[in-house]
Amino acid sequence: xxxxxxxxxxxxxxxxxxxxxxxxxxxxxxxxxxxxxxxxxxxxxxxxxxxxxxxxxxxxxxxxxxxxxxxxxxxxxxxxxxxxxxxxxxxxxxxxxxxxxxxxxxxxxxxxxxx
Amino acid sequence: xxxxxxxxxxxxxxxxxxxxxxxxxxxxxxxxxxxxxxxxxxxxxxxxxxxxxxxxxxxxxxxxxxxxxxxxxxxxxxxxxxxxxxxxxxxxxxxxxxxxxxxxxxxxxxxxx
Numbered sequence: 001x002x003x004x005x006x007x008x009x010x011x012x013x014x015x016x017x018x019x020x021x022x023x024x025x026x027x028x029x030x031x032x033x034x035x036x037x038x039x040x041x042x043x044x045x046x047x048x049x050x051x052x053x054x055x056x057x058x059x060x061x062x063x064x065x066x067x068x069x070x071x072x073x074x075x076x077x078x079x080x081x082x083x084x085x086x087x088x089x090x091x092x093x094x095x096x097x098x099x100x101x102x103x104x105x106x107x108x109x110x111x112x113x114x115x
Numbered sequence: 116x117x118x119x120x121x122x123x124x125x126x127x128x129x130x131x132x133x134x135x136x137x138x139x140x141x142x143x144x145x146x147x148x149x150x151x152x153x154x155x156x157x158x159x160x161x162x163x164x165x166x167x168x169x170x171x172x173x174x175x176x177x178x179x180x181x182x183x184x185x186x187x188x189x190x191x192x193x194x195x196x197x198x199x200x201x202x203x204x205x206x207x208x209x210x211x212x213x214x215x216x217x218x219x220x221x222x223x224x225x226x227x228x
Contacts, residue, residue: 009155032215043121043205043219044158051215090158094215100165101146101209103217105157 002027004091006106014114015083021076021109023091032094033074034103035065039087047089050074051096061085086113118142121206121220128196129228136191136223138206147189148217150205151175158205164189196227 007022025031032051036044048059055067065076074091088110092103119140128134140147145166150158160173164183178200179193189208193200203224207217 004157034216036219041124041222041224043119043221044207045219046216049216096215100163101215101217102148102160102163103158107155107157 002031002093002095002104004093004104004106006089006091006109008109009107010110010112012112012114013081016080018079019077019081019085019111021089021091021111023074023076023106025072025074025091025093027072027093027095030096032096033065033067034092034094035059035063035074035076036090036092037061037087038090038108044090047076081111081113083113083115085111087111119206119208119218119220121204121223123223124221125224125226127226127228130195130197132196134193134196134225136204136206136225138189138191138220139187140189140208140218140220141187142208142211142218143186144208144210144218145186146209147183148207148209149173149179149181149189149191150207151177152203152205152222162191196225198227201225201227 003026005024013019034049035047050067058064088108091106122137147164149162159175161177162181164170205222206220209217
C-alpha cells in the first residue's frame with residue numbers, strides 16, 4: 001500500500017521569505033502526485049498536480065513543485081510567501097494503474113506566515 | 116470552480132441520534148468519496164462510489180453508511196451517533212476524462228456530545 005510522509009508538521013516563516021514543504025511517497029512505480037491547500041473551516045483546494053512530463057510543475061498562487069523519481073519526493077516551494085498563504089497543505093498520491101482516482105494523503109503541514 | 120456542496124457545515128448533536136450528512140455535486144462526476152479528518156492527521160477514506168447504486172467501504176473502518184441513488188447526491192448516515200464520531204467529514208468528487216484530481220466540498224464539522 002502506498003504511503004505519503006510530510007516531513008514537517010509545522011513550518012513557521014516570515015512574510016516574503018521562501019518556503020519549501022517536503023513530501024515523500026513510498027511507491028516505486030509511476031504515480032500521480034498532488035498538493036492541496038486547506039484554509040480554516042474550508043475544504044481542500046487543488047494547488048497543483050503531476051501526472052507526467054516536466055518534473056517542475058507550476059500551480060496557483062505562485063506555488064510550484066518538483067517531482068524527483070529517484071528520491072520519491074514531490075516538494076512544494078514558493079519563492080516569497082504572503083500572510084494569506086497561512087494554511088494547511090496536504091500532499092497526496094494516486095496509483096494510475098488503479099481505477100477510481102483514489103488518493104492517499106499525508107498528515108499535512110501547517111504553514112504559518114509571520115509579519 | 117468546483118461545485119460541490121455539503122450541509123450542514125456544523126452540527127452538534129447528542130449521543131444516540133441518527134444523522135445524515137448531505138453532499139451534492141453539479142459537475143456530473145461519476146466518482147464520489149467521503150473522508151474523515153481529525154486535527155493533525157491525514158484524511159482517511161471511509162466510503163466511495165463509482166456510480167449510481169455502487170458504494171464501497173474505504174480504508175478506514177466506519178460505522179456510517181452511504182447511498183448513491185442519484186449521480187449528484189452521496190449522503191452519509193450515522194444511525195446512532197457517539198462521541199467517537201466527532202470529527203470533520205469531507206465529501207469529494209472526481210470524474211472528468213483526463214482529470215485525476217478530486218474536488219472537495221467545504222466539510223461538515225460534527226460534534227457528538
